[in-house]
Amino acid sequence: MKGLSGKSVLVTGGGGAIGSAICQRFAEAGSKVLVADRDRKTAEGTAGQLKGTALVFDIADYAAARQALAGVSVDVLVNNAGWDRFQNFLDTRPEDWEALIAVNLRGPLNLHHIVVPQMAERGRGRVINIASDAARVGSSGESVYAACKGGIIAFSKTLARELARKGVTVNVVCPGPTDTPILRSFLGEGESGQKVYDALVRAIPMKRVGQPADIPGIVAFLACDEAAFITGQVISVSGGLTMAG
Numbered sequence: 001m002k003g004l005s006g007k008s009v010l011v012t013g014g015g016g017a018i019g020s021a022i023c024q025r026f027a028e029a030g031s032k033v034l035v036a037d038r039d040r041k042t043a044e045g046t047a048g049q050l051k052g053t054a055l056v057f058d059i060a061d062y063a064a065a066r067q068a069l070a071g072v073s074v075d076v077l078v079n080n081a082g083w084d085r086f087q088n089f090l091d092t093r094p095e096d097w098e099a100l101i102a103v104n105l106r107g108p109l110n111l112h113h114i115v116v117p118q119m120a121e122r123g124r125g126r127v128i129n130i131a132s133d134a135a136r137v138g139s140s141g142e143s144v145y146a147a148c149k150g151g152i153i154a155f156s157k158t159l160a161r162e163l164a165r166k167g168v169t170v171n172v173v174c175p176g177p178t179d180t181p182i183l184r185s186f187l188g189e190g191e192s193g194q195k196v197y198d199a200l201v202r203a204i205p206m207k208r209v210g211q212p213a214d215i216p217g218i219v220a221f222l223a224c225d226e227a228a229f230i231t232g233q234v235i236s237v238s239g240g241l242t243m244a245g
């Protein structure tokens with residue numbers, strides 16, 4: 001893929017399962033990787049392995065994010081940090097929604113607001129937002145998370161239009177069920193968790209859940225030179241579980 005070498009790539013949630021796989025892919029392409037995470041240990045662990053830079057802040061805290069990113073040049077922004085708590089909507093209380101909205105909706109808005117102006121000024125930049133198939137087809141127990149991820153899709157399409165003549169593209173990647181701690185906590189422990197896992201595998205045309213390593217290829221492609229004419233798009237990586245038109 002052309003145009004990744006030497007680029008400064010900021011990956012939020014870069015210490016997590018999918019985030020660290022994305023960081024590794026960009027490092028292999030010769031990019032300078034900025035591993036942003038609220039968890040210092042994982043951020044520094046991933047950055048250390050890749051000769052990248054760890055940035056420790058909470059994406060939901062606008063002032064902290066602005067301070068951490070002051071003077072940092074970013075060519076590619078990957079909004080990957082996310083978090084979920086599984087509950088049927090009618091069992092939730094309004095105060096339960098706030099933490100989900102803060103991480104999954106307000107956090108990415110903060111990062112766009114802080115990082116994209118320098119891209120627009122430069123006339124060049126790439127944003128890839130990691131949403132979820134929960135936003136495209138729904139997912140029981142994930143109502144507020146899905147609402148946030150759906151909001152990110154709508155936001156990305158709008159921003160893609162606003163930035164189309166400024167050389168900045170904005171696209172969305174939607175993982176399907178991917179074997180990470182988030183998925184394991186969704187499925188639950190023991191025999192019942194295994195049953196849900198097996199049912200999930202049966203429903204996926206390729207008969208397996210995703211692995212973190214399935215996600216970085218499309219992310220890197222959307223950041224490379226050949227993707228310059230692609231913006232406002234939503235792509236699922238789900239083994240065929242979702243086939244949205």
Ligand SMILES: NC(=O)c1ccc[n+]([C@@H]2O[C@H](COP(=O)([O-])OP(=O)(O)OC[C@H]3O[C@@H](n4cnc5c(N)ncnc54)[C@H](O)[C@@H]3O)[C@@H](O)[C@H]2O)c1
Nearest residue numbers: 013015016017018038058059080081082132175177178180
């Ligand atoms: N695993 C799946 O099945 C799946 C499916 C669809 C979408 N996704 C999305 O993929 C992305 C990565 O998920 P993952 O499975 O690798 O999860 P993960 O829990 O392994 O990684 C998430 C990372 O984000 C960081 N993070 C969370 N909140 C943060 C905050 N406020 N500020 C800074 N960092 C924060 C965590 O510390 C963690 O390192 C998320 O956006 C998630 O919603 C995952």
